[in-house]
Amino acid sequence: MNCRSEVLEVSVEGRQVEEAMLAVLHTVLLHRSTGKFHYKKEGTYSIGTVGTQDVDCDFIDFTYVRVSSEELDRALRKVVGEFKDALRNSGGDGLGQMSLEFYQKKKSRWPFSDECIPWEVWTVKVHVVALATEQERQICREKVGEKLCEKIINIVEVMNRHEYLPKMPTQSEVDNVFDTGLRDVQPYLY
Amino acid sequence: METDLNSQDRKDLDKFIKFFALKTVQVIVQARLGEKICTRSSSSPTGSDWFNLAIKDIPEVTHEAKKALAGQLPAVGRSMCVEISLKTSEGDSMELEIWCLEMNEKCDKEIKVSYTVYNRLSLLLKSLLAITRVTPAYRLSRKQGHEYVILYRIYFGEVQLSGLGEGFQTVRVGTVGTPVGTITLSCAYRINLAFMSTRQFERTPPIMGIIIDHFVDRPYPSSSPMHPCNYRTAGEDTGVIYPSVEDSQEVCTTSFSTSPPSQCVFTVTKAHFQTPTPVVTDTLRVPMAGLAFSHQPAALGVGSADLAYPVVFAAGLNATHPHQLMVPGKEGGVPLAPNQPVHGTQADQERLATCTPSDRTHCAATPSSSEDTETVSNSSEGRASPHDVLETIFVRKVGAFVNKPINQVTLTSLDIPFAMFAPKNLELEDTDPMVNPPDSPETESPLQGSLHSDGSSGGSSGNTHDDFVMIDFKPAFSKDDILPMDLGTFYREFQNPPQLSSLSIDIGAQSMAEDLDSLPEKLAVHEKNVREFDAFVETLQ
DSSP: OOOEEEEEEEEEEGGGHHHHHHHHHHHHHHHTEEEOEEEOGGGEEEEOBBOEEEEEOSSSSOEEEEESOHHHHHHHHHHHHHHHHHHHHHOTTOEEEEEEEEEEEEOOOTTSOOEEEEEEEEEEEEEEEOOOSHHHHHHHHHHHHHHHHHHHHHHHHHHHTOOOOOOOOOGGGHHHHBOTTSSSEEEBOO | OOSSOOHHHHHHHHHHHHHHHHHHHHHHHHHTSSSOOBOOOBSSOOSOOGGGBOOOOOHHHHHHHHHHHTTOOOBTTBEEEEEEEEEETTSOEEEEEEEEEEEESOOOTTSOIIIIIHHHHHHHHHHHHHHHTTSHHHHHHHTOSSSEEEEEEEEEESOOOGGGOTTOEEEEEEEEEETTEEEEEEEEEOOOOHHHHHHHHHOOOOSSSOOOOOOOSOSSOTTSSOEESOOOOGGGOOSOOOOOOSGGGEEEEEOEESSOGGGOOEEEEEOOOOOOOOOOOOGGGGGGGGSOOOOOOSOTTTTTHHHHHHHHHHHHHTTTOHHHHHHHHHOSOOOOOTTSOOHHHHHHHHHHHHHHHHHHHHHHHGGGSGGGHHHHHHHTTTOOOHHHHHHHHHHHHHHHTTTSOOOHHHHHHHHSTTGGGOOSSSSOOSSOGGGOOOHHHHHTHHHHTTSOHHHHHHHHHHHHHHTOOOOOOSOTTOOSSSOTTHHHHHHHHHHSOOOOGGGOTTOTTSOHHHHHHHHHHHHHHHHHTHHHHHHHHHHHO
């Protein structure tokens, strides 16, 4: 099976890197998370409820929707923070990219270890620009806000294609498909 | 495996489509209420959340949607449309968006209703959540309040896009194929908002004072098809009792099977559906406690217009508590309480709070050297109050008589022009910072007698002016939307910069001799600038 790959590019100012990344990643994860599964007898399961939350950006004229899960938010913020630091420390041209990969675990026979097979990869390429005046920054706020709107529309378009999604797993296999470590929601393994 | 839809599947599908339509309307209207939405995830299925998404149901909106649908479902040629429009306080209105839920004939017979269709509808709702924040009308709706409100209208039938003006754009939220047709959700939105933007900026805000004008009456009669995107608590309903919507209390208890679809268990039961009553959280009202302000819980779009000013008023008064203002504003996890002030005011508070520290540093820097006096005076943009003018004259004239024996206190304060402005205390603890009388005029009053009568009258009336409480929270030429309190706050901050250590009288370690020695230089500098000072004073008079 082929892995779907999507690339999104954004040009932002230094302060906006984190928020832009979080906006994109959270939007993707919103679509790729379900409620917690509760398996019952007879091979049936029911699904918990996913709450949502609006998040205003401080440095961009933009609001995005994320799943109401503090754990997930913390995990993403940590990773994005590391990415931002790496980007800053690398100096150079201010180009960087981060990928969010959804994968499935496939149990292999001994002696081979489990395989991780990606089925969807989202790559966000970031280009950091430096701005001198407050006016430029203000314009940048609005422009980046508009660009992010376009990106969200792109993401939704891709999601809407209803292409391959892993089959719903049985109870024993749920960890191969979903990240069951979170308390309140259950995103696909990423 | 059956290819024709059996009756159970058909019933389920109809139910899914019906509730999907209702939830779609809820999402759209809630996204245009003008505030952030926050719902909780729940790991255990409550059985009352359709499509496994926590989307609250506003009863009024459900009622309107059901009224529009009138028992029908979206079908070919019969679309459900939600029209979002903007209405100014002057009565002009403009359509902003039309959200359409359509059905076409393209069927997908193979699809599993109770599983795939359900999940895809859930995904589509998530996409809708994301897209509703992305269209231009979202930002407009977040700023609604005093000058305009956002209205919604639901209708069923043919889509009417003519009101959107030329060049409107369309975004497709998504499609879901079903055995009876393909459901499409899209939005057509207006691009040409030029009419609105010029009108907005034409209005000049009042220069002095705040007009707290409570909109007691809803300007829109309930019989009109247009509805403001606001929310009344159950208690606020003006006698309109919505039929206890039994059918909306149907609960979707869905179990999914991991085995082949033939064993899929799906039950729909009628159960009591708790509409969560909104909790009025007062997080944002804390800074307003000092105001005599009556709570207007009802109208978010209309009544809360008056919240815009008072909140800012309070924010200005409580500039000492930026943290207090910042915390509620920045808190993303506050449960949905539609009775909070609109985002515009929240944004103002946040901006106000963030402006304050930066203004402080800016102001603290300005009096640092006497050469900056010009900067300081210029930065007040020639709008210094008479208070300032007299102070300026006073200081200058005192400086000219410095070879008289005067006490150290006076000397120290004479060193720096505008020393009057240096307050005794650093923090803006007082509610009226402008009333804070600087030390210097009082100590120098014995000196006044020896000066010109101008100076003395200047000094005494300067003291009188200290007693004035100047409440000017709407400086002229400030625009509503962009940092409305910036100029005023900056002005106040600049009036009362933190005291420099060099101004502190405690530095008695400095010998008088040193002070005297440095005086001639300073005098020379000031005298050089006499002309400029004079010219500046002329402009102020």
